[in-house]
Amino acid sequence: xxxxxxxxxxxxxxxxxxxxxxxxxxxxxxxxxxxxxxxxxxxxxxxxxxxxxxxxxxxxxxxxxxxxxxxxxxxxxxxxxxxxxxxxxxxxxxxxxxxxxxxxxxxxxxxxxxxxxxxxxxxxxxxxxxxxxxxxxxxxxxxxxxxxxxxxxxxxxxxxxxxxxxxxxxxxxxxxxxxxxxxxxxxxxxxxxxxxxxxxxxxxxxxxxxxx
Amino acid sequence: xxxxxxxxxxxxxxxxxxxxxxxxxxxxxxxxxxxxxxxxxxxxxxxxxxxxxxxxxxxxxxxxxxxxxxxxxxxxxxxxxxxxxxxxxxxxxxxxxxxxxxxxxxxxxxxxxxxxxxxxxxxxxxxxxxxxxxxxxxxxxxxxxxxxxxxxxxxxxxxxxxxxxxxxxxxxxxxxxxxxxxxxxxxxxxxxxxxxxxxxxxxxxxxxxxxxxxxxxxxxxxxxxxxxxxxxxxxxxxxxxxxxxxxxxxxxxxxxxxxxxxxxxxxxxxxxxxxxxxxxxxxxxxxxxxxxxxxxxxxxxxxxxxxxxxxxxxxxxxxxxxxxxxxxxxxxxxxxxxxxxxxxxxxxxxxxxxxxxxxxxxxxxxxxxxxxxxxxxxxxxxxxxxxxxxxxxxx
Numbered sequence: 329x330x331x332x333x334x335x336x337x338x339x340x341x342x343x344x345x346x347x348x349x350x351x352x353x354x355x356x357x358x359x360x361x362x363x364x365x366x367x368x369x370x371x372x373x374x375x376x377x378x379x380x381x382x383x384x385x386x387x388x389x390x391x392x393x394x395x396x397x398x399x400x401x402x403x404x405x406x407x408x409x410x411x412x413x414x415x416x417x418x419x420x421x422x423x424x425x426x427x428x429x430x431x432x433x434x435x436x437x438x439x440x441x442x443x444x445x446x447x448x449x450x451x452x453x454x455x456x457x458x459x460x461x462x463x464x465x466x467x468x469x470x471x472x473x474x475x476x477x478x479x480x481x482x483x484x485x486x487x488x489x490x491x492x493x494x495x496x497x498x499x500x501x502x503x504x505x506x507x508x509x510x511x512x513x514x515x516x517x518x519x520x521x522x523x524x525x526x527x528x529x530x531x532x533x534x535x536x537x538x539x540x
Numbered sequence: 541x542x543x544x545x546x547x548x549x550x551x552x553x554x555x556x557x558x559x560x561x562x563x564x565x566x567x568x569x570x571x572x573x574x575x576x577x578x579x580x581x582x583x584x585x586x587x588x589x590x591x592x593x594x595x596x597x598x599x600x601x602x603x604x605x606x607x608x609x610x611x612x613x614x615x616x617x618x619x620x621x622x623x624x625x626x627x628x629x630x631x632x633x634x635x636x637x638x639x640x641x642x643x644x645x646x647x648x649x650x651x652x653x654x655x656x657x658x659x660x661x662x663x664x665x666x667x668x669x670x671x672x673x674x675x676x677x678x679x680x681x682x683x684x685x686x687x688x689x690x691x692x693x694x695x696x697x698x699x700x701x702x703x704x705x706x707x708x709x710x711x712x713x714x715x716x717x718x719x720x721x722x723x724x725x726x727x728x729x730x731x732x733x734x735x736x737x738x739x740x741x742x743x744x745x746x747x748x749x750x751x752x753x754x755x756x757x758x759x760x761x762x763x764x765x766x767x768x769x770x771x772x773x774x775x776x777x778x779x780x781x782x783x784x785x786x787x788x789x790x791x792x793x794x795x796x797x798x799x800x801x802x803x804x805x806x807x808x809x810x811x812x813x814x815x816x817x818x819x820x821x822x823x824x825x826x827x828x829x830x831x832x833x834x835x836x837x838x839x840x841x842x843x844x845x846x847x848x849x850x851x852x853x854x855x856x857x858x859x860x861x862x863x864x865x866x867x868x869x870x871x872x873x874x875x876x877x878x879x880x881x882x883x884x885x886x887x888x889x890x891x892x893x894x895x896x897x898x899x900x901x902x903x904x905x906x907x908x909x910x911x912x913x914x915x916x917x918x919x920x921x922x923x924x925x926x927x928x929x930x931x932x933x934x935x
Contacts, residue, residue, distance in 0.1 A: 346688075347691075348687070348688050348691040352676055353673040354695045355699060375679065392647070394647070395643070395644060399672075425636055428633040428636045434643055435599075439600040445657055448657055449579055452661065453583070453584065453660060495660070495661050
């Protein structure tokens with residue numbers, strides 16, 4: 329959302345390339361709307377900085393701070409020179425009063441976050457590790473609108489990502505994926521996974537989920 | 541706006557869990573029950589929610605473009621308004637109060653789910669943002685990213701000025717500000733840093749356990765699991781898909797996920813370039829190894845550590861002393877038990893000698909010379925140490 333009204337000038341903050349906008353675990357009271365430049369959202373997972381998202385002008389971030397103070401769940405780093413509107417929670421009501429389209433955008437963001445979190449719970453609450461791994465693959469397939477689940481599919485992901493989603497250790501996930509690979513269910517590459525029949529995985533996971 | 545109205549008999553299904561649809565509903569009259577699932581004690585239990593007249597339903601799944609995660613069924617004769625996403629957006633823009641209410645409801649739900657996720661992952665209360673913020677600073681500090689480290693330490697001191705790592709955060713911030721955070725002498729700064737690093741590491745045992753397990757698994761001969769690199773080899777030798785090769789060379793993204801074979805190749809290509817004096821090109825290759833994320837097993841880990849040393853050595857040859865010191869001290873901090881530590885210390889000594897900082901050079905050489913097991917590197921360090929001491933003594 330680009331807000332080029334001069335009223336907002338006093339909320340405009342400029343960031344240099346590589347500058348931290350906020351960092352993980354820092355208490356958060358502000359939310360941000362990018363006006364120019366790109367922002368990288370990163371998290372330290374197992375001692376490695378992982379990029380979760382790259383945001384572009386018009387995007388909103390730090391929105392969890394809108395309703396209450398919470399530690400940030402990730403860090404935001406300016407990828408290039410950025411102009412960003414920074415609003416304190418206290419200004420939120422006034423802001424959306426004048427910009428209802430922003431409120432709509434926020435509703436969409438929150439809807440997605442809720443679904444993603446619920447979907448993640450569905451994975452985590454499966455009991456068997458193989459099922460968790462299968463369900464992560466299903467989830468990744470579902471979240472890509474270009475994927476047709478009827479045929480063979482290719483997911484752009486690596487073992488580390490799958491492990492992260494499944495809440496499992498990398499070597500355990502590797503064992504399972506290697507097994508799927510050996511039995512011909514998937515073809516494992518270092519940057520992607522090719523799945524012959526994701527519907528099979530869905531059937532297996534759904535039958536186990538109901539019985540539990 | 542062309543909002544349609546729809547009438548249902550009792551017991552009708554408005555939509556089913558799993559349906560995909562972009563409609564949003566408002567209950568006009570009658571009753572609708574939403575059957576959904578929520579988590580209690582780590583199991584899914586059914587939950588029924590009654591929609592009141594005038595309320596929206598089906599909002600989240602339509603907005604987020606996800607399958608419905610509940611089933612909506614009528615109780616008694618019911619009339620609903622059916623909105624498309626566009627209708628809904630128009631309506632919302634005219635009624636900000638409704639959005640605010642919805643946002644509040646949504647953020648509450650999100651917070652509850654987030655809490656459940658953390659509980660299931662066993663992270664419940666164990667994550668202490670105060671400690672984590674300090675650890676974040678340490679992470680960037682150790683990675684040689686002073687800008688990010690300074691930010692984290694500053695924030696730490698701002699929010700937790702009297703906490704247990706405050707004095708450490710202050711020290712590090714001071715070092716970062718003075719710009720010579722990597723050049724502390726081994727006698728003083730270096731050893732305290734290792735100790736503080738150790739303390740942090742202890743609190744973060746899980747990360748270390750993973751690595752430890754990884755190594756022990758690898759060394760078991762009967763283990764059935766083959767590293768992904770092995771899989772890659774098979775694919776390549778079978779020539780099943782030639783495009784993998786193209787991907788590896790063309791796609792920047794795959795650089796971070798290079799397989800074992802590639803890492804070996806890259807490492808030795810770097811050595812070759814170094815030997816022929818093409819330091820700048822070697823730097824690129826070592827950086828590629830250091831930036832790769834999915835290294836597994838002892839062999840790859842060793843190459844990863846060595847790449848740090850080689851990178852430092854390239855920087856030294858290029859006369860980039862600061863970068864060389866950053867890389868080498870980063871290596872010492874990150875892998876205090878690495879086999880290349882001694883060489884790293886030797887090179888740091890050489891850098892300081894070049895910079896005519898003889899005091900520090902002596903400190904690093906002595907440290908290298910005293911390290912077990914004794915080999916050629918110790919002798920090199922000892923010889924250089926004696927040379928400096930002689931020339932210093934003569935002055």
